[in-house]
Structures are given as structure tokens and as C-alpha cells.
Amino acid sequence: MSPRAPIGRFTSHWVLIPGNDIDTDQIIPARFLKTTERTGLGPHAFHDWRYQADGAQKVEFPLNQPGAAGAEILLAGHNFGCGSSREHAVWALQDAGFRAVISTRFADIFRANALANGLLPIQVEPGFHGVLVSAVPGTELTVDLANETIELADGRTTSFSLPPFSRYGLLKGVDELDFLAGAEPDIAAFESAHAARISTLAVSRSDA
Amino acid sequence: MGAAPRTLFDKVWDAHLVRPETRDTPAVLYVDLHLVHEVTSAQAFAELAARGLKVRRPDQTLATMDHSTPTTPGASRLTVVDDAARSQLDHLARNCSEHGIPLFPLGDDRQGIVHVIGPELGLTQPGMVVVCGDSHTSTHGAFGALAFGIGTSQVAHVLATQCLLQTRPKTMEIRVDGRLAPGVTAKDLILAIIGRLGVGGGTGHVLEYNGEAIRSLSMEERMTLCNMSIEAGARAGMVAPDDTTFEYLASRPAAPKGAAFERAVTDWRLLSTDAGTVYDRHVHLDAKALAPMITWGTNPGMSIPVNGLIPDPAEAKDERERESLSRALTYMGFRPGQALAGTPVDIVFLGSCTNSRLSDLAAAARVLRGNRVANGVRMLVVPGSQQVKRAAELQGLDRVFRDAGAEWREAGCSMCIAMNDDRVGPGRLAVSTSNRNFEGRQGPGARTLLASPLTAAATAVTGVVTDPRTILARVAA
Numbered sequence: 088m089s090p091r092a093p094i095g096r097f098t099s100h101w102v103l104i105p106g107n108d109i110d111t112d113q114i115i116p117a118r119f120l121k122t123t124e125r126t127g128l129g130p131h132a133f134h135d136w137r138y139q140a141d142g143a144q145k146v147e148f149p150l151n152q153p154g155a156a157g158a159e160i161l162l163a164g165h166n167f168g169c170g171s172s173r174e175h176a177v178w179a180l181q182d183a184g185f186r187a188v189i190s191t192r193f194a195d196i197f198r199a200n201a202l203a204n205g206l207l208p209i210q211v212e213p214g215f216h217g218v219l220v221s222a223v224p225g226t227e228l229t230v231d232l233a234n235e236t237i238e239l240a241d242g243r244t245t246s247f248s249l250p251p252f253s254r255y256g257l258l259k260g261v262d263e264l265d266f267l268a269g270a271e272p273d274i275a276a277f278e279s280a281h282a283a284r285i286s287t288l289a290v291s292r293s294d295a
Numbered sequence: 296m297g298a299a300p301r302t303l304f305d306k307v308w309d310a311h312l313v314r315p316e317t318r319d320t321p322a323v324l325y326v327d328l329h330l331v332h333e334v335t336s337a338q339a340f341a342e343l344a345a346r347g348l349k350v351r352r353p354d355q356t357l358a359t360m361d362h363s364t365p366t367t368p369g370a371s372r373l374t375v376v377d378d379a380a381r382s383q384l385d386h387l388a389r390n391c392s393e394h395g396i397p398l399f400p401l402g403d404d405r406q407g408i409v410h411v412i413g414p415e416l417g418l419t420q421p422g423m424v425v426v427c428g429d430s431h432t433s434t435h436g437a438f439g440a441l442a443f444g445i446g447t448s449q450v451a452h453v454l455a456t457q458c459l460l461q462t463r464p465k466t467m468e469i470r471v472d473g474r475l476a477p478g479v480t481a482k483d484l485i486l487a488i489i490g491r492l493g494v495g496g497g498t499g500h501v502l503e504y505n506g507e508a509i510r511s512l513s514m515e516e517r518m519t520l521c522n523m524s525i526e527a528g529a530r531a532g533m534v535a536p537d538d539t540t541f542e543y544l545a546s547r548p549a550a551p552k553g554a555a556f557e558r559a560v561t562d563w564r565l566l567s568t569d570a571g572t573v574y575d576r577h578v579h580l581d582a583k584a585l586a587p588m589i590t591w592g593t594n595p596g597m598s599i600p601v602n603g604l605i606p607d608p609a610e611a612k613d614e615r616e617r618e619s620l621s622r623a624l625t626y627m628g629f630r631p632g633q634a635l636a637g638t639p640v641d642i643v644f645l646g647s648c649t650n651s652r653l654s655d656l657a658a659a660a661r662v663l664r665g666n667r668v669a670n671g672v673r674m675l676v677v678p679g680s681q682q683v684k685r686a687a688e689l690q691g692l693d694r695v696f697r698d699a700g701a702e703w704r705e706a707g708c709s710m711c712i713a714m715n716d717d718r719v720g721p722g723r724l725a726v727s728t729s730n731r732n733f734e735g736r737q738g739p740g741a742r743t744l745l746a747s748p749l750t751a752a753a754t755a756v757t758g759v760v761t762d763p764r765t766i767l768a769r770v771a772a
Contacts, residue, residue: 112733117712121379123337166495172430174446200446251319267456277313287357290549291397
């Protein structure tokens with residue numbers, strides 16, 4: 088993936104996937120991780136909740152309902168994205184068209200993966216989360232990254248907070264690897280002051 | 296004025312700061328050891344290629360094949376029949392060759408689960424920062440290293456710069472006083488801890504395990520403990536190094552030798568939390584009060600003593616918990632208040648980065664020796680590495696498993712993640728020594744009960760969920 092495009096403000100309806108502690112094995116089951124690409128995972132997002140064993144859709148699952156079409160926001164329960172570190176979970180959600188996930192808490196690794204890819208992990212208070220859960224299906228929400236707010240069409244709004252560095256990078260299209268590469272002089276200085284503790288090359292050559 | 300007291304975590308973190316964290320920017324943290332496997336690396340190498348970047352420190356990077364590899368006896372590159380898996384393995388081999396990264400491929404006698412081979416080679420050492428594109432990297436915290444899982448974008452960051460952007464986590468002390476009773480293991484302890492914290496309770500925190508119970512654990516037991524720190528949502532888990540750690544490391548290939556080892560031990564002894572340090576949170580458990588634990592639900596926080604009863608959602612503390620319990624009961628096909636002990640199982644899986652080391656196999660063999668796996672039960676024994684496999688064979692453990700009717704397989708992640716053909720099967724019930732009981736984790740529709748190697752082996756013998764202490768009493772008699 089090349090340095091990314093900036094993210095600003097967008098408006099969309101959302102799709103609610105109920106349940107707390109949704110783990111990344113549900114978001115993208117492990118058998119789909121054999122890909123060597125970042126794309127193409129969208130059809131498998133929530134695969135085992137979305138399809139029967141014979142491949143037929145489970146009509147009751149939120150992503151399969153007509154109102155889900157075109158939704159760019161996923162509304163999810165507490166501790167979303169726990170479990171495996173698989174970044175495929177973020178790629179699958181983005182490939183399925185999502186640009187933001189709203190929850191009352193995100194698991195640490197999922198959150199870092201989301202930020203690295205520009206999928207906004209928007210953490211809100213339980214009260215506002217409840218407002219969204221009970222809103223009329225199809226209601227639209229505006230996500231404003233610059234002001235760190237989300238706003239319902241009826242004017243009800245709440246703020247969220249991303250790490251300042253992530254917010255800046257997402258708004259300006261600066262990516263993390265470019266920033267890290269800019270630390271090169273400091274990395275080189277650190278390495279000359281601290282000799283490597285181990286050598287994997289040496290251990291791989293030995294007949295241990 | 297003396298320096299402010301610091302935690303073990305603080306000391307390791309501070310020693311790896313290439314750039315400190317500021318209000319606007321995360322810290323740049325140096326990585327000592329980067330472990331790589333086939334499933335989370337291909338896209339990272341592609342990222343480097345797209346930007347024309349090289350791997351900065353191949354000498355601090357080690358790759359192996361473990362997740363999507365077959366564990367059928369005699370498995371090699373040639374026996375990988377799954378085209379997607381084969382392509383992924385080929386990508387890793389090509390990427391490692393191109394960048395000069397040492398690789399222990401399928402068929403190599405040092406191949407194995409990434410979190411088993413790092414420690415057994417002595418690459419994981421106290422005070423290091425260790426990362427891998429795998430959440431169970433927390434395993435390496437057993438050595439007093441700061442070790443955590445990262446996503447593929449961050450794998451690319453480390454490959455290219457040997458550094459990561461990180462914000463400082465909070466610290467939580469888990470103090471476990473007393474000693475574990477016979478038949479109660481490190482696996483039971485960590486299941487009890489996760490049950491206490493909940494699967495999100497450790498979010499944003501690094502756990503430090505302290506207390507008499509922790510001090511008396513072997514290194515392999517400490518690895519089991521730290522391995523599942525992520526299942527409480529923690530960024531990492533750590534145990535301060537001590538003589539147990541140094542003794543484990545002394546003979547390892549990558550550990551310093553002779554006078555250099557003595558000097559290293561002197562430094563490593565400084566890696567403990569200073570008296571008077573305040574953690575952000577404290578949790579306290581009494582080891583003596585713990586029984587063998589088993590999960591009944593669909594996340595690792597849903598556990599009960601093996602002789603206990605499955606909770607009733609009606610007694611949940613809030614709506615959120617009620618909803619979670621109900622959902623798990625529905626998936627698992629269990630009733631509120633039901634006992635698990637005595638429940639027939641279809642599969643017993645002994646393996647995974649949590650419990651596939653020599654002592655885990657030996658514990659299970661102690662129960663299985665002279666016994667048979669019950670009719671109708673399939674038991675897979677999957678050593679964590681080729682080295683573990685050979686060591687077990689030298690002790691005759693493979694014979695014990697085979698004589699009992701269990702399958703003795705090649706090293707790999709196997710049925711923990713079910714990326715290969717090792718799957719439980721829809722609706723079937725497994726007792727597994729692995730780390731995750733999520734819906735479908737062990738294959739679509741699989742139902743998983745997590746437990747210790749002792750409980751798994753006792754269950755294999757009887758065919759129903761069994762308190763291992765009942766069989767251990769018989770074995771000892």
C-alpha cells in the first residue's frame with residue numbers, strides 16, 4: 088500500500104452488529120488468512136455469521152439486510168476486535184466498504200491496525216452508543232475527523248478522540264512508515280550505542 | 296534525590312526509547328528480536344518492495360513456518376496440498392531469501408511454533424523488546440522481555456526500521472500468593488486470571504505477574520501464563536527474571552557464553568520492579584484456592600472450576616454480561632447451571648503455543664501412561680517444535696501417546712487455529728490446551744473447551760470432561 092489519501096468528513100448510515108467482545112476470528116475466520124494480498128477479503132467479513140455452511144446467506148444477519156447496503160459505518164459492541172492480531176480484520180472491513188467503526192471500546196491491536204489503515208476506530212460513551220443503537224434504522228451520521236465529532240442528522244452530537252499523531256496523519260495523508268523512516272538518524276545513533284544482543288544469523292548457522 | 300522507582304516494564308521501555316513520546320507523537324521504540332511467520336508477513340514484504348526498502352536488521356529477525364503447515368506425520372513442503380497455503384509458504388521462503396533473513400522452513404529440524412522456538416533457541420532474553428505479527432507474542436514476557444503482537448503494517452515498520460511507534464501503556468500488577476495445589480497448573484492460573492479480569496479487562500495495560508506462586512513456576516509454566524495475557528486484552532505480560540530464568544538460558548544456543556553470560560546475568564538481575572513502585576492497577580489472587588479450570592463459553596474469560604457449574608445469565612451483573620453469556624450458551628449448546636464434568640467430548644487437542652512444550656507433553660503422558668484414549672475420542676498430540684518432538688521421543692513420550700491410541704504429529708499451530716486440515720468439525724466438542732475458544736476458532740462450527748494438558752489427558756482417557764486430580768490420585772497410587 089502506498090502512502091494513503093487524506094480522510095476528512097463523511098456522512099453515511101450505519102449497520103449495527105450486536106454483541107460484545109467480537110473477536111477478529113469472527114470478523115475474518117482464519118481459513119481466509121492464506122491470502123498474500125490485502126484486498127478481496129470483504130466478501131468474507133463475518134463469514135461464518137453471514138453465510139450457511141452451504142454458502143447461502145443467513146438473511147437475519149445485519150450485513151445481509153437491505154438497509155446495510157452502502158453503509159460506511161459499522162456500529163459494534165464493547166471491546167470490538169479482541170483476540171488475534173490479524174490485520175486482515177481491518178482489511179476485510181475496509182474491503183466491505185466500511186470507513187469507521189463505532190464502539191464503546193476497541194482491543195489494542197485492532198485499534199492500532201485500524202489507525203494504520205485509515206479505518207477510524209471511534210470510541211464513544213455508552214450513553215451515546217445507546218442512542219445510536221436505538222435510532223431509527225437508516226439514520227445518517229456525519230463523521231468529522233478534523234473536529235473529532237460524530238453528528239446525527241437531528242443535531243445530536245458527541246466527540247471522540249484519536250491519538251494526535253494518528254489524527255494528523257489521517258487528515259494529511261502522512262503514513263506511519265514515512266514518519267518512522269524520518270527517525271533514521273536517531274535509529275542509527277541508538278544502534279551504535281547499543282550493540283545487538285543476539286544474532287539470528289549466527290544461531291541459524293550453528294548446529295544447535 | 297534518587298531516581299524514581301520503576302517497574303520492570305518501565306525499565307525495559309526506557310532502555311528502548313529511540314525517541315521519547317511527546318504530546319503529539321508516539322515514542323519510537325527499538326526492537327531487539329522480530330519473529331516472522333507466513334500468515335502475517337507477505338503483505339509487509341510487499342510494502343517494502345513497493346517502497347524500495349530493505350530489511351534493516353535481518354540478523355535480528357527470524358522466520359519460521361507454523362500456522363498454515365500440515366502436521367501430518369512426515370509433513371514437508373511437498374505434502375502441502377492446499378494451493379493457497381503453499382503459495383504463502385513460498386512467499387515467505389522467497390522473501391527471506393531475498394532479504395537474507397534466517398528461516399526454519401517446514402521439514403527443518405528447528406522448525407516449530409514461533410513462540411516455542413524463540414525461547415528454546417535462547418533468542419528471547421530478559422530486558423529485550425520482542426515483537427511478531429501474532430498476538431501470542433506475549434509468551435516471551437516470561438523472560439522479563441517486553442513482548443507483544445503487532446499487525447502486518449507494523450511488521451513492515453519493524454522490517455524496514457527495526458522500530459515501532461508506540462504509546463506508553465499502563466501497568467497492572469497481578470500478585471498471586473501461595474502455591475498452586477497438585478493437579479493445578481499455570482494454565483489453570485491464567486484461566487482464573489482472565490476470568491477475573493474479563494477479556495477486555497487488561498486493555499491498555501502491561502501485566503506484571505508477581506508473588507510466590509509465580510516465583511515457583513518453571514520457565515515453561517511462565518510462558519503458558521504470559522502467553523494468554525492477550526486473552527485478557529493486555530498489551531503484554533511480564534515476569535521478572537530470576538535464577539529459574541538464568542538456568543533455563545544458560546545452555547541455549549543464542550545465549551551469551553562464559554564470562555559474557557555472567558555479565559549478562561548481573562544486568563538481568565536489575566530487571567525487577569523497584570520497592571515502592573506504584574502500578575496503575577493491582578489484582579490479587581490466592582493460588583491455594585484455585586482448582587483446575589475449564590472454559591465453557593466462547594471467549595477465554597468464560598471459565599469455571601472443572602467441577603463447577605456453568606453460570607446462569609439470569610444472575611449476570613449487568614445487561615452486557617447477560618447478553619454475552621446467553622449468546623455463548625446458545626453457540627455451545629449448554630444449559631445454565633449445567634455441570635461440565637461428565638460431558639462427553641469428541642476430540643482432545645494437546646498442542647499450541649500455550650501448551651506444547653516438553654513439560655506439557657510429559658504432564659499429559661503421566662496421565663496417559665498405561666491408559667487408553669476412550670472409544671470414540673480422537674486425540675491429537677502436536678509438539679510445539681521439532682526440537683520438542685525429538686526431546687519427547689528421547690524420553691519415550693511418543694510411545695506413551697501412540698500406545699494410548701493418540702496421534703503423534705509434526706510441529707505447528709495445528710488445530711489451535713485450524714488453518715490446515717486439523718479441524719474439530721461442526722458441532723463437535725473438543726477439549727483443547729490452546730488459547731482461544733472463540734466461535735469456529737478450531738474450524739467452522741467447532742465447540743472448544745480450554746483446559747490444561749492434565750485435564751485434557753484425563754478427559755481423553757475417560758471420554759468425558761474429567762478433573763485430572765481423580766486420575767492423578769490413581770496414577771500415584
